[in-house]
Amino acid sequence: MSERGASGNDPAPKPDHCASCGxxxxxxxxxxCGERVLVDKDWSVSALISDAVSQLADLDSRLLRSLRWLVLRPGGLAGEFFAGRRVPYLRPLQLFVLANVVYFFVQSWAPFTGYNTPLASQIGQQIYSGIIPAEAWATDKASALNLGFAEFEEMYNVRSDVLARTLVFLMVPALALFLKLILFRQPNRPVEHTVVAIHYYAFELLIIFGVVASFWPHLVFAVFSLEALASYRSAAWVLMELGIEPIKGVYWYLTLRRFYGFARLPALALTLIVLAGLLLITFGYRLTLLLATLWSL
Ligand SMILES: [Zn+2]
Structure with a gap:
């Protein structure tokens, strides 16, 4: 090699040693470390561009492959991960973070509240709404802050939206723990349940809420010309629930069959238990979000 590239502060790497790790x-x-040794053609602008293109194409193909597996082969990505085939796919947390970003972007104009639960919904529409004096807490907080209720509500909803994105991560350990408890006879380690949980929530955020729930009520309304429905939002909510529970059920049935290796009947029974557990975790998440938002204001 010539003296090209000798302008940096680091000493030139020893020949026959990796420039990155030695x-x-x-x-x-x-x-x-996987670093590639530079050759003469790396000193051209066209190499810079083709390197960028191939990096993007690689990310793209790993993303598309991961999404295809997530949708068509539930439980398969976790199987690949623990079989040691990791390079062709996005890592579990990469997929989860991506799903989180896409979901909260879509959520801002979807006809449902999803994970971000506004104050009005916290007060009146949750299973714990009749038990927990959310309205009294909100009123107390508003007067402590010297705000009218409407003003407070606006502030609450903005804060809740921010916290919702972070607290979504809490559902992963909750689901992993739930899986460990109901599958206590299985030899699987906690990390396996954790990866299954991460993939499931990536699927739920991205596919169920991000795609299906956001579009299919609109589609049904358009096909049957139901736009004139007085309670558009609650009708959308009912349609959404009817549409997504079977999808969740199929996902879990296939995961229990493919990843955990259950026979048909046990897989079916466990699917119902997991669906109930998911509901509990969702309400636990919303309650945590309420408490965290009130506390942080
Ligand atoms: Zn190296």
Whole structure:
């Protein structure tokens, strides 16, 4: 090599050693960190561009492959992950973070509240609404802050929307723990339940809420010209619930069959238990969101 590239602060790498990690090289790629050895054509602008294109295409193909597995082969991605085939896919948390971002973007104009639960919904529409004096707490908080209720509600909803994005992560350990409890006879380790839980919530955020729930009530309304319905939003909610529970059921049945290896009947029974558990976790999440939002204001 010539003196090209000698302008940086770091000393030039020893020949036959990886420039990134210093390991002894044996071929064009470092066996330790994967770094590629630069060749003469890397000193051209076209190489810069083709490198960027291939990086993007690689991300794209891993993303599309992961989404295809998530939708068509529930439980399959976790199986691949623990079989050691990880390079062709997005990592579980990458997929989850991506799903989180897409979901909260879509959620802002979807006909349902989803995970972000506004104050009005917290006060009147949750299973714990009759038990927990959410309205009294909100009124107390509003007067402590010297705000009218409407003003407070606006402030609450903005804060709740921010916290909702972070607290979604809490559902993963909750579901992993639930799976560990109901599948106590299975030899699976906690990390396996955790990956299954991460993939499920990526699926729920991205596919169920991000795609299906946001579009299919609109589709039904359009086909049957029901736009004139007085309670558009609550009708959308009912349609959404009717549409998504079977999808969740199919996802879990296939996961229990494919990843955990259950026979048909046990898989069916466990699917119903998981669906009930998911409902409990969702309400636990919304309650946590209420308490965290009130506390943080
Ligand atoms: Zn290296």
């Amino acid at each position: 390991a002894v090289l044996n071929g064009p790629f470092c066996h330790q």
